[in-house]
Amino acid sequence: MIRVLTKTLAVSLALAGAAQPALAQDRAAALREACAKDVATHCPGVQPGGGRIAACFKDNLGKLSEGCRTALIKAKAAD
8 A cells, every 4th residue: 555655656756847838736735735744744844856755755764644644545446
């Protein structure tokens, strides 16, 4: 399950720069909303960009909220 979520996170974050910018922006916005508290709780001080948030999430995958994990899975399913 953790391996799937790790891959899902990586793919979902990569979608932000996908060929369909509006769809990617919607997915990125949904992930930001669902995972904002997780970023604040588990990744305080981590600067966005360069994969730093994704790396922090990977390091804290088992601690992520159910809502964030669900958003990551939904983003993967939409691929």
